[in-house]
Amino acid sequence: MSFKNYYKSCGLGLVLLFSALCAAARDGVAVVVDVVSYDKARAELNDYVKALEQKQGYKVYVVVDRWQVPDSIRAELMALHTQKHDAIVGAVLVGDIPVPMVRDAQYLTSAFKMDQTVNHRESSVPSDRFYDDFSLRFRPLGKDDTLPYYYYSLTAEGAQKLSPDIFSGRIRPTDAGGTSRYDKLRAYLRKATAAKLNPERFRSVFVFTGDGSISESMPAHIDEFRGLMEHFPQLAATPEAFSYMNYDDATPIRFRMMNEMMRPYLSLAMLHHHGDWDTQYLNMRTNDNLTINEIQKWGFRPNARCVVFDACFNGSFHRDDCIANEYIFSNGKTVATLAGSVNIIQDKWYDRYLGLLACGVSIGYINQHTAYLEGHVIGDPTFAFLPTPPCKGSADLLCRDMLEHASHYTDKALLQTLRTSPLATVRLQAFTMLTDRRSSVLDDAIITALDDNYEMLQRFAVNTMAKRGSERLIPAFARLLTRTNLSKRVAFNADQAIQFFNKQLLVKAVDSCLAQMEGRLVKADSFCTAVRGQVEKMGGRWDSDIMSLLNDSLDHKHALRQAGYMRIYCPAYLLPKVAKYTLRCTDNDVRKALLDVMGWHGMAYTSDVCLKVVHKMATDQQLPQDVRDEARRCELRIIN
Template identity: 45%
Template sequence: MTKRKIAAFFALTLILLQPIKAAKGFAIIIDQKSLNEAKNEIEAYAKAIKDVNKMKVYTIVDRWGVPDSIRACLRSMYYQGKIQGAVFIGDIPIPMIRDAQHLTSAFKMDQRLPKEKSSVPSDRFYDDFGLQFRFLEKDSTSTLYYYSLKSRSEQYVHSNLFTGRIRPTDVGGTSRYDKLRKYLRKVVEEKNAHNRLDRIFFLTGSGSIDESRVAVMDEKIQYYEHFPWLKNCTREAVKYVDYAQEKYIKFTLMDELQREDLDLSVLHHHGDFDTQYLNKEHKDVPKDYDEKMRDLHLSDFAEYKYNPSSRVVIFDACFNGAFQNEDCIANEYIFSNGKTIACMGGSVNVIQDKWYDRMLGLLAFGHTIGEVNNYQELLESHIIGDPTFCFAPETDIKESETADGQVWKLTQDFWNKKISSSKLLELLKTSPYDQVRMQALQFLARMNNADFVKGIAIAAEDRYEMVQRFAMNYIKTNGSDELAKPLLQTWTNPSTSARVKTDARMAVEFFKKDVLQRTYNEIWPKKNYVDKDSLGTKFYCIISKYGNYWEKEVDEIIADTLKDSAFRFSATCMRLYCPHSRIPDILKYIKDSKNDARRIPLIEAMGWYKYSYQAPIIAKAAKQLSEDSQQSEAVREEALKTYNRIMWNKR
């Protein structure tokens, strides 16, 4: 398709910069008013991308503001080999995705609630061409466009482009265009500074990952695995702050992040679009004062002249990157007077048990923050700011010799079908790198075969707390009887970390009582604890109470005696709380029932069990339904989506 046809058909204008000899390119998508107001700054930004990132830059002016047109243009340019990334500057339409909550880490909301709350703002619409969408409607008062994920779409995130959002607004009394001009000047200055990544800060807020001290210890170790040359640094290269160090930690947080030498910050806490939740509630001070002081709010940026300068900030928190709002925490970070250039954050809530630092070490070898964000493979994860931002490449060590270099190679081999589950299992057993073992476990999960079950048992004893934590979650989501032993061994180990214990306790609910009791009777006599009898009674009582905890809900569903509202609630609960041994009962109900209104939410719920040992029978039942002409179109479509979700590992 020629550039003339693209402009005519999609009402887009392409302004090509002077051609350069480059094998890669980048698109700046911008509205006309923003371009007019910041033309010089846009040109300087494009030149900096060309000079620093060695990318040919295409500035594309959106004249209609239709997401489908922008997506089609980007898709065409990508498949022509012209671009590998894009940034959306100004008032570019925001896709709001529905019927795709399984592509998020944690977002699960009844879609009967207001659509602006129950949809996921996501630029995966623009950068992942394997996802297919059906247009629903445009919001009458904003630039929000609503789409539904199609049943025939791929049912996993694997972006083709890396992207970012630069969306200034007029909040705070400063024009969006003044903010844009100032921000772009800052970006150009920082890109040309060729700064090396050698100063890191991380924080844990109240309630994050059960406030596990073991997780914190292991996290610091990981930064030295990501950036091994920092071990030779005599200055404090990696600093940590825990919320419990002070009654109100936000002032220490602000002081640390205003350091002009700070390169990377990772913040673990709870959050909302306007708040970083940091401290616990204090009963000994007035409530209004305590609420103001214990957390960091949007208003604090102006009140305390807070100007964060950490070049990159990762928010391991809910909603801090909710760019669909007129303002959000991530926006305040990049549009402040400090040196912060890019934030990684979620547009909706995010799960705590998340591999937030996957391939983070690539930042030190010239990879962009946008590329690193792509490895999160989540609907909600976005770069707020310049996605091309990168640090000066490290020269003291080769990328291929680092843990992240090996994870990157492993990832390429996986997607190119050049690695077997047996090889992944071997890496999980033998790799000296925590990050490589973590990746091997995740790819085994995608394959979901006998080696996956073996891998979970191995990972349950891993030295790295996050690998152990993911093993407990996979035990819960797989449910094979073979995993009862590693589950109970880990859960009853007195030195197991707080978060791993929590995940293990929750996994108990998905195993049959007799399997758990039999396993307990096998392992407990070999334990050598001081208060063995009373401790054993405690564990046994928990097993007896919580084994197959959700049996009642399954029985009520298949009895078909619940009122519609109660049935819908129970069916939705089956997304996460169906004991694996009862999945055949749910499938039988779906097959035998004539009530499509009840069958469809259960068909959807079965799609959440892609890691289950029962996944093959779910896929078989869903495929049969999707191909049965006697079924309604709604049933066939939902069954097809469930089939594609379960079969996602057939890459």
């Protein structure tokens, strides 16, 4: 394909080339490519761009990065997104595009919590939110000595939550495995282009579950399959549309899993297991795992067009190689993956909006609206299936409507949806929206969701309840703790939640529930003893440690260490004392650490007390600038 070259001046040396204008306004997509990759794969890139334009209707802008500076790329993407006509809605990062390593933003990850005083490479998060979320503001910290990493601190001047303005995806081949990165890039672009020239309908889903996933809770996995029927109602009568595999279905399991992944017409694979950048831990008990070396040894060619890696580090695109890269650069038909660059939490809504794939929505759109700092599309974010007419009342279409018209849904209406919708995923959407809003009816939503018959929603309610910590929730929590048949994962999370509630009040509520149950329990004494024992063990476990800090009993080093724990382990009922101490604390390091702590607990029922204190500190001109900056950051996190 020939391009009409257009040179746009840019102080940092970017050259912008874009395709011929068309009369009708279109969604734009930026294809950002480094100089060498552009030269080495020009023909394949031209064909890819042509397919984007002619088959998917995008207006394509090819941005050739000649200086390898993230700031210059971000500035160009922002300009293309805000232009009046044919503004971009997404970006494809091709080749050796510099990697932003984000610091001071761990609260935007799902699970990554590391001391930032250790090695910068390990304690930073590789994240393309730098390129796609323009509400964030960053302070440059310099380039890595040897690697194409650029370190940035998230500042208090911008937003403190994620809301990407565009979607993005990484196509970053390396020379690992003995094949040139440019050979890999050319082959991948041919594959991605072929997927556009010969689009397919969504046909099938494969789910693999490794050992230790979601506490190996059978109700959790049963309800996962139930959710798939709501995500993909179009497949209800389709032969071989759904297939499932557990880690103990065979020994070894990796060969059976690879065979299933090589089915010719597999649309989507969702893989639950533990992971590292070079390993899929399928069965750690028997060391039955799939490594990069194993992938290459057995000539594994995954054909699932899209793959979700519900595993830590499998999407570490910044390294010389990673599992997600092995999938997309294989000779199979995998075009796009969703994967994390660092560790991820198990208790997340991993399949949120995935049903939209069957409706022709791009995988980039889905990642954009389920964003974590570490979550990325590895592969082509514009990949999309041909739309399949959805069944009436498709859950994911309803969820998308709720998302895109959120202002039309009052808190009262969302609570009513949570209480009455026959679709589990729609109820989960309503609960999630109320949680994100930190709604005034959040306690009512939690109490309702604790009794929901959808395991994932019940599990999320327990986790939100722990963050909230409201005394009003204690009676409902006590009823949950004294149920005789909780799922293993809900029970595990409930046990963990005990430590975030006033122990005396919880013991009283649990005793009241047990007193009403004793007449209908076999071996009542042992049951009651077990429940009371768990409350006794977990209740109030952090009180003395936190109070030792607030009573000035710790030296500087141990005070900072304790503050680090308190980012996760600080009950809501102690936050007012933390706020009061922070106000009088004179140790700048400890003061900033405690401001950071309060920013982690914006969901707490006592967060208003924290908000007053941090606002006062943010506007106190007598305080050092770095303390005021941390206070402002904390204030925005609580407000958001």
